[in-house]
Amino acid sequence: RRRGTVPELPEVETVRSDLEREVAGRIVRRVEALGVRTLRRESNPARLRARLQGRRLTAVGRRGKYLILRFGGDDAAVVHLGMSGQLLWAAPGTPRPRHTHVVWDVDDGWELRFVDPRTFGAVFLSAGPGPDGEPAELAHLGAEPLDPRWTIEELRASLARRRSRLKPLLLGQRVVAGLGNLYTDEILWEARLGPERAAGGLTGREVGRLHAATREILTSAIAHRGSSLADEQYRDLYGRLGGYRPLHRVYAREGAACPRCGGRITRAAWLGRSTFSCARCQG
DNA sequence: AAGCACACCTGCTAGC
DNA sequence: TGCTAGCAGGTGTGCT
Numbered sequence: 195r196r197r198g199t200v201p202e203l204p205e206v207e208t209v210r211s212d213l214e215r216e217v218a219g220r221i222v223r224r225v226e227a228l229g230v231r232t233l234r235r236e237s238n239p240a241r242l243r244a245r246l247q248g249r250r251l252t253a254v255g256r257r258g259k260y261l262i263l264r265f266g267g268d269d270a271a272v273v274h275l276g277m278s279g280q281l282l283w284a285a286p287g288t289p290r291p292r293h294t295h296v297v298w299d300v301d302d303g304w305e306l307r308f309v310d311p312r313t314f315g316a317v318f319l320s321a322g323p324g325p326d327g328e329p330a331e332l333a334h335l336g337a338e339p340l341d342p343r344w345t346i347e348e349l350r351a352s353l354a355r356r357r358s359r360l361k362p363l364l365l366g367q368r369v370v371a372g373l374g375n376l377y378t379d380e381i382l383w384e385a386r387l388g389p390e391r392a393a394g395g396l397t398g399r400e401v402g403r404l405h406a407a408t409r410e411i412l413t414s415a416i417a418h419r420g421s422s423l424a425d426e427q428y429r430d431l432y433g434r435l436g437g438y439r440p441l442h443r444v445y446a447r448e449g450a451a452c453p454r455c456g457g458r459i460t461r462a463a464w465l466g467r468s469t470f471s472c473a474r475c476q477g
Numbered sequence: 478a479a480g481c482a483c484a485c486c487t488g489c490t491a492g493c
Numbered sequence: 494t495g496c497t498a499g500c501a502g503g504t505g506t507g508c509t
Contacts (some may be wrong), residue, residue, distance in 0.1 A: 197491090197500095197501070198488090198500095198501055198502075199504095200501085200502060200503070202503095215504080229485085231485085238479075259503080270481080274503085274504085275503095276486095276502095276503065276504080277486085277487095277502055277503060278486085278488085293487090311486080311487055311488070312485090312486045312487050312488080313485085313486060313487080313502075314485070314486065314502080314503065315503095316504085341485095354502095356479090357479080357480085358479080358480065358481095362480080362481085365503085366480095366505090367503095367504085374502075374503070375501090375502065375503090398503090425488085425489080425501090427488095465482085466482090466483090466502075467501080467502060468500095468501085468502090
């Protein structure tokens, strides 16, 4: 079976850095919002036009899997790629692909396009920054795992006394932001921790391994510009594939030998999703 | 209150 | 060969 890649932190960060280099500094001439479901919260096409047209995109940020397009002052548009969303940089006159839901038309005629067949993605205007300066709508998100301020102690404290199993907790975005099904499996393998371990039962040493593995896997995946699997669904701003796939240790490798211990990698169906792990060396 | 089930959606694939 | 059921999964909501 072909298994898909959906954008998680490394893929979103790759798009963020592409946007920062390519689109930041340009003025948005026109905004078109064509998607019925894509605009979320209080946003609608008229409000998007009123707030963004004629404005300069000053910077592009990221929080978890959310992209933040900053337009100066407190004005920001938040983009989530959902499961099939792509932000694509397109030359003037290039035909728009199917499922193009939002288009930012910049000063020289190039277009930033939000293309999203499954419409799980989202675009909305932020109502304003929260206490941390990020859009208030993202205040529920947990730690930013590559932020140097994220410590082992903070992770230990947020896992303590939690009865949830490790994998669902990491997928929940409230302890750590930005992990999805693929990188959670890769991180738990790297940390030698079973996905069904009770989160509150980790030793100090195991919390340290989880913290280090999270940083290591995400940093490596960003360096390879993210993962694209067989469906070639994930693309960067220029439509190119990510290069991290050959480095996957467990994800979508059911039946293969564990690269660490030679055990058999298994797939378990869980809460409506797949979990890949090595039962022999993940304790 | 935390943890879980479920809805949302399209493209692709296995299986008849 | 043509059709369809099933799977893939991030997030928000609502129930227990």
